[in-house]
Amino acid sequence: MQENKGPIGVFDSGYGGLTILKDIAALLPQYDYLYLGDNARTPYGSRSFETVYHYTLECVKWFFEQGCSLVILACNTASAKALRTIQQKDLPVLAPNKRVLGVIRPTAEIIGQYSLSKQIGILGTQGTVLSQSYPIEIQKFFPEVTVWQQACPMWVPLIENNEHLNEGANYFVNKYIQQLLQQNANIDTILLACTHYPLLYPKIKAALPAHIQVIMQGNIVAQSLQNYLQRHPEIEAKCTQNGRQAFYTTDDDSIFEQQATLFYGSEITAQQIDLG
Template structure:
């Protein structure tokens, strides 16, 4: 049997926060990470553009021998995952799998709230897709979801300004807009993999009683469960503990900024798709 690495995809750097959590729980597996930095950010792009970009990257992962690809990007999960699963996978290779970050989060977010009022912070693309309200309703019909797009947060993080005083203005602005929708929100989901880097400042502008939920640990635990339930996929995953990194933009820039998200220095390769 030919085995391959688990693929982890993001439009840029944020997925590294998910990969870090996955590796902490599944350290023995091989991983290949791709950041499509040259075409980032995805958050403001159209459904069709995001779908085409994501499909192109998924096909690249499959060419690297990946039996399983994780879309560690909320925007790609919201706007491309379902189409890829339903339209493309049956034609490309029905034995391979592509998973996202929205469903694992939606399956458990209702357990965090007592008021049944949940706030979702995400990119414009994720918010406009309505993926979270739709998915959360499937599992928790009584939970009311309030969404807020935060278009300035990703640029703040990627330009290493997330700890600057200037970041406070935009963090408070979007949180105020979210909480203005309901004063009963008691759980806030960070529905973008960049946002955990802002969590200290986010916490400063929220009431102490409000729970903040980030996705890395949730997605990692969901993957552990998935591999246990699907031995036919797990058996195709290589296990030598290796990780390699690719970016469609400058490898030097990626290596420098990746440390912010990943916690360790990495050496990436430039990829032309």
């Protein structure tokens, strides 16, 4: 019996994954995409591994029910705390012919190419930093690189409350950047390891010395997905191609629509779902 075709699922704990979807859809506009933000339970960054795993698996199951054969965890915290367990423990039982991918490995595969000093800084949520996922993954591909990490717990709340462009945000931008640079003076490349953080890019760039480059994940993940679909035609064949996008949230859809414009750059229409 042939499996039904369906859209590519893109998941985030809130709005940040829209910055990833925007770049994916720009590079691969022909595919259909289904976006889900678990806004009712955001943020994930400060939650335990077990809680993030439970929430993420619940959302992955929802995507499968909608006919998705490929789901992208466009969330660093979910990728750090839940992806490996879902891939190794759950997929073989739940849906052996479906795939769940994250944003950490594609980034780790190329991030070392950007740094001349071989000193790379990571700015992420507390959950992503504590997971040690980036140092572990980058070490596999670039053993000569040293990774320095800094959690930025105030950045997501600032962004989601639309305070990130105000002057008051400068204090927290400067605070975390200085804490990172104090760890090593030779850092020449900084990765924004949270999909919310591109909205702070102008302030982050302004707070850094000119020689330090700032890397965002959207294009990296989009190009990695393109490559993955070329290498796995059996998965690509299950992805519908009508150029459509649909957006869902576990919280109030009108609030989601209003906030999503900040991240996606254009207005969207969303629908609220209940995972219970």
